[in-house]
Amino acid sequence: MEIEFLKWLRARLPSCPNLPLGPGDDAAVLELTRGSRCVVTSDMLNEGVDFVSGQCDWRLIGRKALAVNLSDLAAMAARPLAAIVSLALPREDALAAAQQLYEGLIPLAEEFDVAIAGGDTNTWDKGLAISVTAIGEVTGSGPLLRSGARAGDAILVTGEFGGSILGRHFRFTPRVREAMLLHANYQVNAAIDVSDGLSLDLSHITEESGCGAMVQTEAIPIADDAFRLAKEAGPGKTALEHALSDGEDFELILAVPSEDSQRLLADQPLDTPITRIGTFIEEPGLWAASAEGGRQILRPRGYEH
Amino acid sequence: MEIEFLKWLRARLPSCPNLPLGPGDDAAVLELTRGSRCVVTSDMLNEGVDFVSGQCDWRLIGRKALAVNLSDLAAMAARPLAAIVSLALPREDALAAAQQLYEGLIPLAEEFDVAIAGGDTNTWDKGLAISVTAIGEVTGSGPLLRSGARAGDAILVTGEFGGSILGRHFRFTPRVREAMLLHANYQVNAAIDVSDGLSLDLSHITEESGCGAMVQTEAIPIADDAFRLAKEAGPGKTALEHALSDGEDFELILAVPSEDSQRLLADQPLDTPITRIGTFIEEPGLWAASAEGGRQILRPRGYEH
Numbered sequence: 001m002e003i004e005f006l007k008w009l010r011a012r013l014p015s016c017p018n019l020p021l022g023p024g025d026d027a028a029v030l031e032l033t034r035g036s037r038c039v040v041t042s043d044m045l046n047e048g049v050d051f052v053s054g055q056c057d058w059r060l061i062g063r064k065a066l067a068v069n070l071s072d073l074a075a076m077a078a079r080p081l082a083a084i085v086s087l088a089l090p091r092e093d094a095l096a097a098a099q100q101l102y103e104g105l106i107p108l109a110e111e112f113d114v115a116i117a118g119g120d121t122n123t124w125d126k127g128l129a130i131s132v133t134a135i136g137e138v139t140g141s142g143p144l145l146r147s148g149a150r151a152g153d154a155i156l157v158t159g160e161f162g163g164s165i166l167g168r169h170f171r172f173t174p175r176v177r178e179a180m181l182l183h184a185n186y187q188v189n190a191a192i193d194v195s196d197g198l199s200l201d202l203s204h205i206t207e208e209s210g211c212g213a214m215v216q217t218e219a220i221p222i223a224d225d226a227f228r229l230a231k232e233a234g235p236g237k238t239a240l241e242h243a244l245s246d247g248e249d250f251e252l253i254l255a256v257p258s259e260d261s262q263r264l265l266a267d268q269p270l271d272t273p274i275t276r277i278g279t280f281i282e283e284p285g286l287w288a289a290s291a292e293g294g295r296q297i298l299r300p301r302g303y304e305h
Numbered sequence: 306m307e308i309e310f311l312k313w314l315r316a317r318l319p320s321c322p323n324l325p326l327g328p329g330d331d332a333a334v335l336e337l338t339r340g341s342r343c344v345v346t347s348d349m350l351n352e353g354v355d356f357v358s359g360q361c362d363w364r365l366i367g368r369k370a371l372a373v374n375l376s377d378l379a380a381m382a383a384r385p386l387a388a389i390v391s392l393a394l395p396r397e398d399a400l401a402a403a404q405q406l407y408e409g410l411i412p413l414a415e416e417f418d419v420a421i422a423g424g425d426t427n428t429w430d431k432g433l434a435i436s437v438t439a440i441g442e443v444t445g446s447g448p449l450l451r452s453g454a455r456a457g458d459a460i461l462v463t464g465e466f467g468g469s470i471l472g473r474h475f476r477f478t479p480r481v482r483e484a485m486l487l488h489a490n491y492q493v494n495a496a497i498d499v500s501d502g503l504s505l506d507l508s509h510i511t512e513e514s515g516c517g518a519m520v521q522t523e524a525i526p527i528a529d530d531a532f533r534l535a536k537e538a539g540p541g542k543t544a545l546e547h548a549l550s551d552g553e554d555f556e557l558i559l560a561v562p563s564e565d566s567q568r569l570l571a572d573q574p575l576d577t578p579i580t581r582i583g584t585f586i587e588e589p590g591l592w593a594a595s596a597e598g599g600r601q602i603l604r605p606r607g608y609e610h
Contacts, residue, residue, distance in 0.1 A: 003609075020342075025451050025513075026380035026497060027346035029443065036341050037325075041332035042438065044391045044425040075331035086349045086391070086436040120349040126432035131391040131425065133347065133438040138334065146330050192331060208330075304308075 002121050005098050009116075012106055016115035018081050028117040030082050032137050039078040039136040039143055043068045047127035053090075058097055059104030060170040061130060066105045068195065069134035070112060070174035071250045075193040076143040077183035078136030080112050080176060085119035088129040101130060112176055140183045148190035149209035151282040154261035159251040159272045161198050162226025162243035169248035178270050179252060186264050190255035197247040197302020203286055205253060212285045215278035215298055220244070245301035255280055307426050310403050314421075317411060321420035323386050333422040335387050337442050344383040344441040344448055348373045352432035358395075363402055364409030365475040366435060371410045373500065374439035375417060375479035376555045380498040381448040382488035383441030385417050385481060390424035393434040406435060417481055445488045453495035454514035459566035460583040463575065464556040466503050467531025467548035474553035483575050484557060491569050495560035502552040502607020508591055510558060517590045520583035520603055525549070550606035560585055 006023070013022065021029035032038055045065050047053050066083055073080050085105065089097050098121055109116060114134070158175055175193065182188055190209055194201045198220070206213050217240060226242035237245075256264060265276060278289070286298040311328070318327065326334035337343055350370050352358050371388055378385050390410065394402050403426055414421055419439070463480055480498065487493055495514055499506045503525070511518050522545060531547035542550075561569060570581060583594070591603040 021448065021450070025448075026377040027344045027383065027439075027441070027448070029381075029448055030343050030345055032337070032341040032343070036337040038335050038337070038343065038440075039332045040335055040387065040389055040422045040440065042389045042391055042424050044393060044427055044436070046393055046427050046429045047431065049427060049429050072331040076334075078332065082345065084345055084347045084438045086347055086438075088349060088351050088393070088434045088436075117345045119347050120436065122349055122351050122354060124351045124354050124432065124434075126352065126434075127429065129393045129429075129431075129434050131349070131393075131436045133389045133391075134332075135343075135345065135440070136332070143326065143330075143332070143334055145326070 005095055005121055008099060009102060013116050014110045016113065019115035019117055023118040030117055030135065034137050037138045039073060039076050039138060040133065041069055041072040042131065042133040044129055044131035046129050053128065058100040062101030062104030063108050064170055065130045065132045066108050067172060067174050069132045070176055071193040073134055073136040074175040074179040075191050075252065077139055077179040077191065078143060079139050079180060080114045080134060080136045082115040082117040082135045083109060084117050084133045086131040087121045088126065089123045090128055091123045091125060094123040097128065139180050144183060144188055144191040146190055146192050146205050146208040149205050149211055149255035149280045150189055151211050151280055153189055153255040153257055153280040154276050155213060155215065155278040155280060156254040156256050156261060156264065156274050156276055157221065157251055158270065158274055159249065160221040160223035161249045161251065162223045162239060162246050163229040164225065164246055164248040166225045166228065168225060172250045174250060175252050178272065181269060182254065185269065187257050187260040188254050189257065192253050194249045194251050194253060195247055197245040198249065199244040199286060199298060200300040200302030202253055203300035205255065206284065206286065212281045212283045212287065213278055214281050214287045214289050214295065217288045219275060219277045221273065221275045247302045310400055310426055313404060314407060318421050319415050321418065324420035324422055328423040335422055335440065339442050342443045344378060344381050344443060345438065346374055346377040347436065347438040349434055349436035351434050358433065363405035367406030367409030368413050369475055370435045370437045371413050372477060372479050374437045375481055376498040376500065378439055378441040379479050379481040379484040380496050380557065382444055382484040382496065383448060384444050384485060385419045385439060385441045387420040387422040387440045388414060389422050389438040391436040392426045393431065394428045395433055396428045396430060399428040402433065444485050449488060449493055449496040451495055451497050451510050451513040454510050454516055454560035454585045455494055456516050456585055456587040458494055458560040458562055458585040459581050460518055460520065460585060461559040461561050461566060461569065461579050461581055462526065462556055463579055464554065464577045465526040465528035466554045466556065467528045467544060467551050468534040469530065469551055469553040471530040471533060473530060477555045479555060480557050483577065486574060487559065490574065492562050492565045493559050494562065497558050499554040499556050499558060500552055502550040503554065504549040504591060504603060505605040505607030507558055508605035510560065511589065511591065517586045517588045517592065518583055519586050519592045519594050519600065522593045524580060524582045526578065526580045552607045
């Protein structure tokens, strides 16, 4: 089916000035527009792990496979340039599956000017796997790393957290534009996107930066979905616990020096709200500040790989 | 297993000056050394299609997954820079499998100064899939394309053809150094690596270049493995037919203008022989020149996708 599929695909791929040679030769040629440093990331979604066949539209899977990679580029404040898409397709209905995956993926690629620079499309007797590698280029003063947070920096987050499993994990828009705008206009010392869980991803910043974090848990923006989930699931987790641990919010956690954070919070330069949820501190570990001025350990929770 | 595995892996990854930030953050940062144009390719190997579990050493699979991508870069005369490796691993013995795959892959990466710029490592209830995306950079006057052959160009090939299934398809060394050396010192108008089959890949050049090819079949360098296969398989294909159609030789087919081809054949600048097997002609199609000065149609055969 590969030749038939490639014909179908090539008629639908957006043309991209950054891709002087697209799929069809032994490799594609990609032009960086802002120098010679590129940023590379890869994520694979697997049937039975990341989604259940028959329970969701494969267009959503295709879109998500690209979106999670763009979210990783956003966490570096990189500008997306190209994606390479590898598909392992169950033999039955392979062509229809490939088309649906791309029908979900292509509109997102167009929205972010991402060239589809090739990939591989195989069929087999096993389950569906879609692996996307995304290439971006560094913007501004360089990539935002997890390791740059300093004691005293404000902990800022975009958007809301918790309950993304109710649908937001498919529909989210990666914070690419937001990250580039913030990186261009404010001092941002570190960043990560929340895939594993707000508290767990925050701990990735503190560990890489050699610091800790004091969190005002009452300041955490909790999504309506987290309240719904807390209610529907009965006496399980609270909405706040969902917000701290559910993951797949694909929002940004940012470390911003105090003065810039005040300016940023006053400006609110994004369409989505930015909220301060605490402060990076010298002492290692995550802490929840209590109302009485005390504190307690905040255990990082989320999706452990 | 991912954290345990990543710890194991990071201790083994060679350091690369081209990779100022390796795996561990949201993305890796890659530095191009010769400008701003990179070359990107991707190939996935799947259990039950490209190999049979239990019948071969997974180190060979890991090595091959990288090698086929380096062969694609060689076909563009690109210098390899980095590889991104995505694994879907059967849950049982996943850690051992991942380690074996990398034990095969890493020595080849070291040999060609390829940075492992990250990837994804997942486990599931299905089969083994390994997807590698390779990034290289353009050398010399630009990438060698399939579309550049002109009538009158000599058809040159590296190495020998046929019977790679007997083991060479695992052990081959991608013609990266050879391609760069030829591109730097001779006029090469077009190139492809032989993955599908000598005659089929030759037809990819003629189709993309809008020309044909007259092949002196008696000049084709036939591998000993092709003779072995022809003999062992009984009255099936001849050794020549194996050479023309087996594929996975991962040798280069080159279109070289007449004068440069004479100089090149006299120089024999590579460790492996370069052989002229025919001439690109204006008339479309592949033709086999017969001893009496006539010709007959040469049907392109090989692995049809």
